Ligand SMILES: Nc1ncnc2c1ncn2[C@@H]1O[C@H](COP(=O)(O)OP(=O)(O)O)[C@@H](O)[C@H]1O
């Protein structure tokens with residue numbers, strides 16, 4: 343039992359990262375109607391911005407975290423400007439190709455500039471250490487990640503559900519033309535959506551750095567597939583669903599690996615596909631009613 | 636009746652892709668009026684409204700609203716000048732609740748006070764919407780969706796409301812509610828350009844009317860005169 347709970351706690355960090363990435367994914371999907379493949383590179387760029395602030399410029403952790411989020415936003419806006427805006431209104435295939443190209447392009451650029459070797463991402467002192475409760479290790483970083491997830495998740499839900507901008511986003515995701523006739527500036531809403539989604543990727547990047555202690559140029563590749571699946575589990579377009587989907591997937595994946603014999607550890611990625619498969623068969627619309635769309 | 640011009644289409648030509656639909660349409664709507672646009676299915680009434688809104692760019696001609704040239708203005712800017720739209724088929728946001736739909740319609744309002752004021756006004760016109768305010772709009776009945784589409788358009792307190800077939804598919808008592816609401820809305824200062832298949836209803840509440848045939852205005856005149864016109868009687872009012 344202790345082992346089970348311990349593994350669950352270990353999965354919370356991974357789940358929180360997927361939740362933040364999935365929420366951003368699902369928001370841009372709701373607005374532009376397409377999966378943004380470059381979301382993983384926006385996440386990676388945020389991690390690098392924080393890394394440079396922390397380890398090259400020697401700035402305090404809090405400042406580095408903010409710069410990480412700003413870095414993610416900058417790359418997110420660049421992707422919107424270069425890969426989406428010029429081809430707005432073209433078909434699925436075009437958007438698919440440009441976002442895929444942006445993803446590969448940014449990753450390749452980072453690998454060329456900084457190689458794909460892991461770089462250290464050191465935790466601030468206040469996040470080091472753990473509480474021992476019975477036989478259970480509760481890491482301070484886990485507590486911090488959960489607090490951030492709850493606070494950011496609550497803010498995000500408030501924004502999407504209650505504010506004028508949130509209502510405009512959801513209206514637009516359902517019927518862009520009608521939304522425009524209400525005076526909603528859809529270009530502006532797209533930009534705001536990219537800013538928010540990228541900021542969430544930035545938060546996920548800081549969570550990653552704190553949880554695993556190192557970053558690399560290719561770090562966006564794997565979580566982005568999982569985060570996409572998380573948003574499908576939650577019902578594509580549903581922000582709350584994506585957060586819950588991310589947690590389910592992250593914790594589930596960790597438990598799956600924890601109970602797998604070591605020689606089968608390579609099957610880790612199989613888990614997410616099994617979950618996706620089950621969801622698509624049992625409840626193709628996802629666990630929650632899609633609410634952005 | 637004030638004769639100040641609010642909306643003026645001059646020789647507007649528009650269409651989809653290469654196919655022309657409107658061939659030089661001229662329509663005027665004065666401040667404080669209800670003007671109706673009649674015509675059979677497929678003659679270009681909806682296209683006319685969409686061109687005014689900016690959803691379609693006219694190929695030729697000019698559209699003026701409140702003295703400003705809006706010929707090539709994008710829809711959200713046209714809306715900001717005070718033009719609201721209750722589209723054919725209602726196009727309510729099916730993923731939002733009733734109150735969220737109304738708040739989307741209120742996007743251009745600046746203050747919470749204004750929002751509350753207009754919400755109260757719409758609820759008093761359509762008490763049913765108030766009862767259903769937390770319901771997902773996609774689950775409303777057709778009549779309720781029509782009320783919502785009108786209420787949503789009214790939330791911005793528009794100078795001009797474009798209505799596309801509001802009575803389509805409604806039960807008679809709802810048709811009456813729609814007509815009464817339009818009269819009331821008009822009395823409180825909103826001008827209306829009404830597209831209707833129900834010519835009888837439209838001519839009853841309008842001051843002026845246009846009859847469209849194949850993308851051009853075939854006939855126009857005061858609503859009373861139009862109602863007495865033999866051709867209109869025969870074709871649109873079904874009186875032999
Ligand atoms: N989105 C569209 N694309 C192409 N043709 C259209 C479109 N919408 C309408 N049309 C055509 O334009 C003509 C006028 O349509 P419309 O303005 O909807 O007529 P009405 O509202 O008077 O019934 C019709 O021949 C219709 O087939």
Ligand SMILES: [Mg+2]
Nearest residue numbers: 680681682723
């Ligand atoms: Mg029509």
